[in-house]
Amino acid sequence: MFKRISILLVSILIISLLIGPGIAAKKVEITFWNGFTGPDGRYMQNLVNAFNEAYKGRIEVKMSVMLWGDYYTKVVAAVAAGNPPDVGIMHLDQISAYVPRGVIIPLDDLAAELKLSEKDFIPAVWKAGLYEGKRYAIPLDVHPLVFYWNKKLFREAGLDPEKPPKNRTEFIEYAKKLTKDKDGDGKIDQWGTMIPVGWPNFMIWYSIFFGNGGKLFSDDNKKALFNSPEGIDALQFLVDLVKVYKVSPENVAVDADVDAFKRGTCAMEFNGIWMLTAYQEQPGLEFGAGKVPQLGLKGLANWAGSHNFVVFKQRNPDPDKLAAAKTFIGWVSRKSLEWAKAGQIPARLSVLRSKEFKEIPYIGKLGQEIPPHIIFPPLFPKYGEATGPIWDALNFALTFKKDPKKALDDAVELSNKILVSE
Amino acid sequence: MKKKLFGDKGLLTPYLYLLPHAVFFTIFAFYPVFKGLWISLHRWDVLSGEKSFVGFKNYIDIFLRRNVPAQYYWEALWNTIQFVIYSVPFLVGIALILALLINSVKKGKGFFRTVFFLPTALTVSVVAVIWRWIFNYESGLLNYILYSLFKIKNIPWLTQQPGAWISIVVTTIWWTVGWNMIYFIIGLQNIPEELYEAAKIDGASWWQTFRYITLPSLKPITLFIFVTTVIASFNLFGQSQLMTGGGPGRSTVTVMLHIYNEGFGTNLRMGSASAMAYLTALIMIIVTFIQVRFFTRSE
Secondary structure, X not given: OHHHHHHHHHHHHHHHHHHHHHHHHHOEEEEEEEOOOOHHHHHHHHHHHHHHHHOOOOEEEEEEEOOHHHHHHHHHHHHHOOOOOOEEEEEHHXXXXXXOOOOEOOOHHHHHHOOOOHHHEOHXXXXXXXXXXXXXXXXXXXXXXXXXXXXXXXXXXOOOOOOOOOEHHHHHHHHHHHOEOOOOOOOOOEEEEOOEOOOOHHHHHHHHHHHOOOOOEOOOOOXXXXXXXXXXXXXXXXXXXXXXXXXXXXXXXXXXXXXXXXXXXEEEEEEEHHHHHHHHHOOOOOEEEEOOOEOOOOOOOEOEEEEEEEEEOOOOOOHHHHHHHHHHHHHHHHOHHHHHOOOOEEOEHHHHOOHHHHOOOOHHHHHHHOHHHEOOOOOOOOHHHHHHHHHHHHHHXXXXXXXXXXXXXXXXXXXXXXXXXX | OOOXXXXXXXXXXXXXXXXXXXXXXXXXXXXHHHHHHHHOOXXXXXXXXXXXXXXXXXXXXXXXXXXXXXXXXXXXXXXXXXXXXXXHXXXXXXXXXXXXXXXXXXXXXXXXXXXXXXXXXXXXXXXHHHHHHHOOOXXXXXXXXXXXXXXXXXXXXXXXXXXHHHHHHHHHHHHHHHHHHHHHHHHHHOOOHHHHHHHHHOOOOHHHHHHXXXXXXXXXXXXXXXXXXXXXXXXXXXXXXXXXXOOOOOOOOOHHHHHHHHHOOOXXXXXXXXXXXXXXXXXXXXXXXXXXXXXXXXX
16 A cells, blocks of 8 residues: 555655656746837836736846947847847847848738738838848837927917927027016026027937938948938038027037927927927926827828847747747737837827727827928948947037038038948 | 976976966057057058058158148147146045045945945946936936025036036046945054054044054055046046047046047047057056056155
């Protein structure tokens, strides 16, 4: 009797030892890196937690958040060390630098599996994730340049707070009315707008430039074309706001415009949609947010970037992890309404048009009026390096070191050298 | 008598003591130095891992300014040298003055030492944010004070030269002068009291005491401070990155900032980035050599 029981116990023990690790091993752990360090990080963490709960015992996503500036450095280091994360977030204009280097893998099968179709996406966003006919990125959101205006200051200047300026003439007219010396000490203490000498002036110039019908590079991406009349006009306009119309102070440092808008000493401001939460949290700030006015001469163009999911190529690919990564991306992609609440415009039209989305303050409205005007940059590996000289040109012109034409001519010369170098 | 290998007088004993340091030194200093040199002789793409041997091409490209990053390198080098010239005299001089003052007070030595040393405990991002606020053009504390006291119109500290260099130099002094001050205090405390007593008996003035006793006695530590400060100033990175963004018009883009962008930023060209790093290291070695010669000349 005793012998039988012990045989039974031993066999149970052996069987459980054999099966146990088998069951435990079925749980797949994947790593997910991103740079959502702002309020958006909380929303992403909530999504990840909800996913881990839904797939408890099967998949666990471990999310690491770092500043965007560090993020790409860390990704580069991790890839070079042969230990990249499984899933990452990548900005649209970075994808083209990573694809030709074989660092991220095509996701056509995932797109098919998720039944992602062109019809369900903002067209510009959909096309941007394609590289040489293959899809490498699953779009998560769009983050455009947004035009912010202070409604209280509009009322004080006798302007309709619900009607932001629509074009260049109106913009100048409004800006002049909003530039004031309130205490009469000869020093202007409320500005119509603020054009910074650095970030994000490139996005403002870009919107005007494309609104003028400009083109950054030739079709084969071998020649820079931005010193065209369209480019010079766009930059001249920004400089004139400071120099001729005097509706923006000189020497606006990076983020000084943000501080001024929060304090109510800058009436109209251009910045990313990512500033929205900060402005909403600012006590006493009554503001409107909308698409960028048509400052270009031909049409309306609105700069935007986009966050995309990518899957990194591993040295030793593990099919379980790959499957888990795809499950995770698909799951979050379907939850893009939740993500929209973090302050981003979802890339999916079905979400954009849904009633729940339209009801989100500010974002709901921005999601309707901006997407038709988005123009993404041409995507090729040297895009980042070749646009670097434009940033410098804007700085030279807005600090009055060079006139706009000279600044852009010099930048084109540098950019051309970069484009033809190996 | 047969010599022992181990034990107090063993042949291997001194080497065993050296071993732990040697291991870490090899892994973290010796190996990377040569690996970096090896990388600088290649076209090396970090992301794809592709590399091809190109000999000294990266160095030749830099010297002949064959491409845009090479052009930027020489600009950045000149910017960095300017910063070294502007910052080092203050970083050493102010540290010496602070050390002398603290050394001369009767009470509260520890307190003042702590106060001036405290900023070094902060990270560069915190320091840069604080000073960016102070130097802000429209609403900065400094411009506010200048206007309310002297009616001086707003000065664009961060967006025009020479304001940008002044801001970065002032910030760097505030942040790091504590280190040099501590070294000087240690140096001052090591000067034998008898020398001062002898000088007093001989009726030496304060200046004579300082000139003929304090300064010569501080010579070894001053050499050390000069060398480390020049090297630290050559490595300027965070203050430019965070306060001026390299502006106005690339004038505060430093060598380290440029090398970082070339290797890890948008360009991802590890080979030429390494070549730039080696060239800079060579320049720093020469500068250090000159400093050592200068200080040891009279002996």
